[in-house]
Amino acid sequence: MNSFSRVCRNFQKNVILHQQCNHYSTHKNTSSTEYCLDLVRQYDYENFLCTLLLPSESRASAFAVRAFNIEIARVQDQVSDPRLGQMRMKFWEESVEKIFANDAPKHPVALELHRASKKHKLSKRYLKRLITSRADQLASSSFPNLEALEMYAENSVSSVYYLLLEASGVENIHADHVASHLGKAHGITNIIRSVPHNAPRQIISLPQDILLQHNVAHEAIFRARVTKEFKDVVFDVASRAKTHLDKARSLSKNIPKSASLLFLPAITIDSYLERLRLLDFDVFSGSLQRRNNTLPFVLLWNKLLTKY
Structure with missing residues (x-):
């Protein structure tokens, strides 16, 4: 227990240290590595914690991949005109x-991604797939059905995991399936979590066929009406x-x-998903928006157990 407590304290120190990183654009002495780390900490805290727990030899490259994903994912929130996006x-x-x-732009994320690609031979096709999926989402934020949403998730999120596998030197067909x-x-979970954020902006990303099946109008979502039909969606x-x-978890013994x-x-x-279930699928519940303060230790414990 003493050993575990010591590991916990060290991990907590790392979290606090990285939380104090300053933004690259306002502090010229900030390195591109720190910029990527701080970008992930600010906009993707859960994955920030997960990435901190990776081995040192692949951690910086993993932060570069996640920072790149954040840069393109944030475009939709940063522009009102799709053409600018x-x-x-x-x-x-x-x-x-x-x-x-080998001619990376002088942008911290691009510089870090260049280092990562040289060190680990990252695949260009996955990076381009991330861009294409987000660009398509700019043109149309809705999905006709669950299958279209699954394809979007494969392109926009699974591609990140493929890149992380490459950055870690893992070549395993079962790991690819995971x-x-x-x-x-x-x-898919990200789409659910985005509903409260997107509803005031009149953006609906839940599959249209399921909305029709349960007779849920867009206007009801815009107004955050939590009906039984909406919960069913x-x-x-x-x-x-x-x-x-x-x-994904069923394959854990094969990787x-x-x-x-x-x-x-x-x-x-x-x-x-468990908290959502306990709240009877009320995606607008304020408790779902609050940060889980025990998460760092839960993640650390699962790392020690080699579980996910």
Whole structure:
């Protein structure tokens, strides 16, 4: 127990240290590595904690991948004109080409991604897939059905896990299958979690066929009306996420132990889905928006157990 307590204290110190990192644009002495780390901490705290627990030899590259994903994911929130959004996506598309031509732009995320790609031979196709999926989402934020949402999750989230596997030197077909299923679970859960954020902006990303099946109008979601029918919609979507999560976990015995750490976000997905279930699928509940203060220690415990 003393050993575990000591590990916990060291991990907590790391979290506090990284929380104090300053933004690259306001502090010239901040390195590109620190910029990526702080970007993930600020906009993707759960994955920030998971990435902190990775081995030192792959941690910086993992933060570069996640920072890149955040940069393109945030475009939708940063622009009101889709044309401006497409211009930003074009910048990142060109940046990826330059990165693989050893001519990375002087942007901290691009510089870190260049280092990561040289060190671990990251696949360009996954980076471009991340851009394409987000660019398509700019043009149309709705999904006709669950299958379309699954495909979006595969392209926009599973691709991140494929890159993390490459950054960790893991080549295993079962690990690839876990990455695919966990990415789908993660992406679908992200869509559910985004409902309270997107509703005031009149953006509906829940599958249209399920909304029609349960006779839920867009206006009801915009007004945050939590009806039984709306809860049924959330239940159907969450059930698909849980199916993929369970499948990803069922493959845990077939993958290298080194890969298990990459899939720690499964803990955060499961935690959210369970809290959602206990709240009877009221996605607008304020308790779902609050940070889980025990998460760092839950993640650390699962790392020690080599579980996800």
